[in-house]
Each structure stands twice: as structure tokens, then as C-alpha cells.
Amino acid sequence: MPLREVFAVFAMAAVTWSGCVVFPTSPLPRAHAVDADYQLIQEPDAGxxxxxxxxxxAARSVRMTMYELTDPAAVNALIDDHNRGVDTKVILDAAFHGRKTNADTFQQLSDAGVEVKWAPNGVIYHQKTITVDDATAAVGTGNLTPQYYSTSRDAWVLDRNQADVAAIAATFDTDFTTPPSGRAPDATPAPDLIWSPQARGSFLQHIDQAVTSVDVTSEELKDRAVLSALDKAARRGVQCRIVLTENPAWAKGVAEVSAAGCSVHQFPDTKTGLYMHEKILLTDNANLIIGSQNLSTTSLLENRELSLALDNGTAPGLVAAVEATFDADYAAAPAQ
Structure with missing residues (x-):
């Protein structure tokens, strides 16, 4: 059975028992690793x-915050949840492209009786999370937009760490109920969560503390502080590898870090080729940031965003799987 079909079967086999989502116990390929509290879903491989x-x-509740939601299957699942009596709440981005992209979905959910709200106009809600039954939170790098599924390198992490899940749910509740103020409300902290606004410090700390290696995949590469940190890391002898999709908007940044010694590989920007939309920062093959933040100032300091900070202690299989995918993409993308 093709891998995409295998994961579809696994997903539909995830049933609700005593209010908890039960995940498949069969061994998964290394690129889709399962640890005690974290499961990687690597796209586009998994579907x-x-x-x-x-x-x-979902048996009791669904809380979704999504930058772009146009997938009919996901929308219908939310409506079905509501019709089954599941407490279903959705926040959709209204800034930047959000209101135009999400308008039809917002209307469809609203007409069906789902509690759906626009995020504040003045703040980009680039976060991609789905919290189910206060037991599992899916934290993604990609949006629920099927036109990009087959070509977009992305990942989701199914997070069952209860401190993470509780903080993600609490932040959703704050975002859902707080009147707009021009800035995202304060998020609920947890040790493994990196929230935007004010995420830059965590990213810089990871880069500055790297001893042997820094591996980066991002859709954007233009935050001055991050570029400076990568420059310094490379100049002190840390192996620095970056995988992107070509874009003139960050050509200057690519040139800067390349001059410092980073090895930058870029896929051509085509309609059918692999597009690097995943956002990861992996240091020393052991410490991983994965989630919605791009390496742009807006993403790190202004938007509502969320990434997970994992390591070989909390999620060794997941870290190894992300590293393996990065290595494959780095080998496949042309060097600059």
C-alpha cells in the first residue's frame, strides 16, 4: 500500500476511547517517527x-487557529464535529491574504453553526494548530490548503505533552475572547513552546549556542538579527546549512550568510517542484525548533505564531527523522 494511503488508514483508525485519541501502535517509517509525546507527520509524503x-x-472539543483554511475535507470534519455536539471553535486569519482566502470557509462554518471568529485585522495570525479533546494538539508548518499539498515540504507534530496542550488551549481561549487591540494577547507559556510575538530571542539563543552544526529550512530568510547570528556561527566554525526555495526577496541575505561560510542550497521556484515551506531550525543534530515561524522580523516579533522546541531528550525519533528529511532535501537542492 502506498505510504500516503497507509497514513490515511492510520488517521481514520485513530478512534476516541474514554475521551482520548488513540494513535496507531504499528511501527512507522523513520521519516514519520513516534516518540512518547510527539508524532511527526512529514509532508507531502504522508498526505x-x-x-x-x-x-x-474529536469527542468533546476542537480548537483550531489557522492562517489559511480551504480544505473541504477539514471544513466538513469541523461541521460534522459541531453537528455531533462537539464544542467546535475556529479562529481564521483576517490580515494580509487571510480575509480573502478564508472568506468562503468562514461563511460555510458560520452558516453551519460553528463558532468561528476572525482574528484581529491588525495582526497576522500565521499560527497553524488544532487542539482536540484537550489531549492532542497538532502543531503545523503548513496550512490546510489542498492546492499546495502535493508539492509543499511541510510538517505537522501531533503533541500529546499535557503542559503543551494545556498552554495551546489556554492561548486559544484568550485569543478567542479578547477584544482586538492591534497586538496578539499574551500567550500562555510552556517549556516546549515558542510563541510569537517575541520569538526572536529563542531562535537567536539556539543559533548562538550551537557548537557543531546549524541546519535551517524556511520559506523566508530576511530577519537581520537571525542573519547576523548565522553569519557569526559560520565564522566561528559551526557547520551552517540552509535549504530554501529561490526568491529575490532574500537574495541579499543568502549572499551574506554564504560569504560567511554557510552552505545554501535552493530549489527553483516552479509550480510542480518541491517548495520549501517547512520552518525548522536544527542545531547540533539535537535541538529542534519546528512550527509556523519564518525567519522574518514580522514573523518573529509581530505575528501570532507557534513553534515547538524539542530535543533528543524529549523527542529523539522525531529529531532524527527531521534531520534525515533535511539531509535528503539538502542533497537534492542545487548549491548556490
């Missing part, structure tokens, strides 16, 4: 069946 299956398997 989005596991994410839709998580939504469809």
Missing part, C-alpha cells in the same frame, strides 16, 4: 489524512 482524521475523531 493530510492524519490531520483530517484527528479533527474527525
Amino acid at each position: 493530510y489524512g492524519p490531520i483530517v482524521g484527528l479533527i474527525a475523531g
